[in-house]
Structures are given as structure tokens and as C-alpha cells.
Amino acid sequence: MIQTPILKPGPRQDGPHPDHAAAGRPQPSAPVVRIENLVKRYGAYVALHEIGFELKSGEVVAIIGPSGSGKSTLLRCVNQLEQPDGGCITVAGQRFEGGKEHSRAALDTLRRTVGMVFQSFNLFPHMTILRNVSIAQERVAGRSRKDAEDRAMHLLARVGLADKAGQYPARCSGGQQQRIAIARALALDPQIMLFDEPTSALDPELGLEVLAVMRELAESGMTMIVVTHEMRFAENVSDRVVVMADGRVIEEGPSRELMRDPKTERTQRFLHAVRDR
């Protein structure tokens, strides 16, 4: 059995670094992410039809739904990896309107506020594990190499991989790589973490160690949006579930309630299909 790392709830890192203080840190009850009427098109194809939802600080939201329903696109709009064509996303008090250009400064702040974990890990293969986790701290946060590496070691220990620090990603299993990718995303002390199907590229057994890290991250109070096909994670770890189909939010609610008693026929069909596997 894989030994799963224990994440200590530790001091929260949703931190007041100066950029956020200037942007006005949202009150705990105020939404930290607000998505309004979000539209994304690829040519004539509409990937997202006027999506809207909110996320409070400390909340964990799972986005589920069939393939091609726009889940990943929605997630990628939150940190502007995709530029929406309409609507508006507000992240930590900063408004990003669809179809507009954003300043470098605004995007820099956004990306320090939001960490992201990808389905295919996307670790940098030519760098050691330690460098993977420390590089952005030096380049983006302006930390010294020593500070960056100390923080990186601390995070690697948190995900249970401190002993891998000097190795290259190719030497690690998929599950280990994804845990490193989580450490890398945490290194800039984001307020919000985005997970884009973090276990879909993994064997079920390796997926478990990643889910354990995510669960503990959630318990430590991190605000998270998780696109996932892991129905148990959606039900047990997330506070709320958003169900998407055909570029629309078709249902949304507290996770236990929604997963056990879905209201729409489309959600029932989807849950039935994935649970039958």
C-alpha cells in the first residue's frame, strides 16, 4: 500500500502578500471567485454558454460532467489560460472581463493568486524536482535561491517527496509527479488552487496518493476548484458540486445532497453511467 503523506493543517498560506492587499482582500464570506455569464467560443462552436457560479474563500468545489462539457475550458478561463469571449470573472477582487486585453500586472497578480495542477502534470523534465518547485519563486516572487529552496523542501516534505528533491521528474511515478506538481503550484502561496482532472492520467492506485494530498489540502482550508471524474472525491471532500453538460451548468448544490439525490434527469444519467463502470 502506498504511504500517503500527512499534510499538517499548518499556517494558512492564502496570504496577504502586498499585491493582494492592494487589490483589497475579500472578506471571508465574500466570494473569492465570481463567474458571471461566461462565454467561450472556438470559431462557431460555443464551448461555454453564459456560465455563472461563485466560490467562497476556503470552499472546495468539484466540477463534474461528461467529456466535452466545458469543465476544463471553464477552469482554464479562471486563470486566463483561455481568454473568455464574454462575461466576467472576478478573482480576489480583480475583474477580468471577457473579450478584453488584460494588463501584464493584472495577469501577474492573477497567476500568483491562482495555482494550477494539470492532468498531464507538465513538470519541467530538464530540471530537478527541487528546481521545478523553486524556479517560479525566484523568477516571479523574487525570493533568493536559498529561501526558494527552503520553501520547496518544506513543500516536498508536505507531499511526502523530500527524498526525491535531487532527481529528475522522469525518475518518478505518475502519482509522485502529480504530487510534485501540487507542491510546485503551492510554492507561490496561491489563495486558490485549480485542479484539471489531476488523476485522470494515473492508474487508480497512484491516483489515490494524489487524492490524499488534495484531501488534506482541502482540510487545511485551501480554496479549490477541482475538475474531476472521481465521484467519491466529489461527494466526500468537496463542499459543493457543479455539474456541467454541453457548455452549461445543469445542476449545482451541496455535494452529498447532489450526488445522492440529483434533481435533473441529465445528472442522473451521467452519475448512473460513471458509477456503473
Add this chain to the structure above:
Amino acid sequence: MEALTQLARGVPWTIALTLTSFLLGALLGLGLCALRLSSSRVLRALATGAVLLLRSVPPVVWLFIIFFGIGFGYVQLPSFLAAMLGLALITAANMAEIYRGALSGVHRGQTEAAIALGLSPRHRFQDIVGPQMIRIALPSAATFAIGLLKDTSVASLIGVQDVAFQVNALAQRSFSGTGIFVIAALLYIALSLPIAALARWTDLRLRAKVAR
């Protein structure tokens, strides 16, 4: 024996010309590649035109154009400089294409991860995409460099006293051309071996790190 010493006198010129034109060309090629991928249509078209032009005219013609054409009447370029310039431009065009191919071999997720981490465009290239691109470009670049080593022989036609120049001079004096040409061939092979070895060694070293 006397023939050998004279041939050897050409070796430093051949090496110097290969090295300088390759390094300059590899650097200019980066710029040219960047222009080819620029978001401006005008710059893209110019760069594409330049690559096409540089690659479809034979090196010897370029050298003549630069040495006799540009040099004549305006600035008289020394033959070595003219040869270096011409070969560097040709190298730039070829390297630009090699870089471009290598770039498409770097997984898109690498750039996305770098963007998500907030790395600036400069750091995205310098730290993330660039090193991976060079790693992919290396074998093709080495192949090109060996070709370039041989192409430097055209510089003898504008008076650079490289190996080919010495061969010609010897052959014209001694009447025993064949032997000298064979020796020259062996010399070119000997010079290209270190390039191949260096490329292979670097490739293996880099591969060892990222091997699956």
C-alpha cells in the same frame, strides 16, 4: 611530408571559419526563428522570404555575391570575413528552421505550466522552452554543422587559405593530385569526427537526465 605541412596550414582556417560562422549563424537563427513565429504578418513574411532566399541559393554563389558584389566598389571585405558572413547567413536560415521544428516538439503543456506559474515570456523561453528546444535541435544542428564544415571549402574560391585552398595549390604544383585529394578527404573526416562525438556526448548526457 612537405605536402602534409602545407595542408595542415589550412586546418586552422577551416576550423575558424566553421566555428565562427556556425556560432554567429546559430545566434542569428534564433532571431530569424522568432521573426518567423512573430504575430506581425509583415515580419513573418519577411523572415520566411529571407529563409527561402538564403537556403535556395548555393553557398558559393552567396560568397561571390558578398565578396565581389557587395565588397566591390563599396567596402572591400577581407575574404575570411566575407566567407564567414555568407556562411553565417546560410547557417542562420537553416538553424531557424531547425529551431522551429524543435519548438513544435516541446510539449504545449510546458508553456501552459510556465504561464500558470506567472513566468514572464522571457523566462518562459529562457528557463523552460529554450533548453528543451535546444535539446531537440541538437542532432539536426550537429548534422548541419558537419555539412557546414565541408561547405567552408567554397571559401577557398574567394581566397581563404583553408584546407581546400591548400589542396588546390598542391595539386597544381605536384601533378600527383589523387594522393593529395585523398589526404584532404581524410583530413575533413578527421575534423568532422569531433563534432559528431561532441553532439553525441551532449545528447547522451542530456538524455540521461530526462530518460523515461
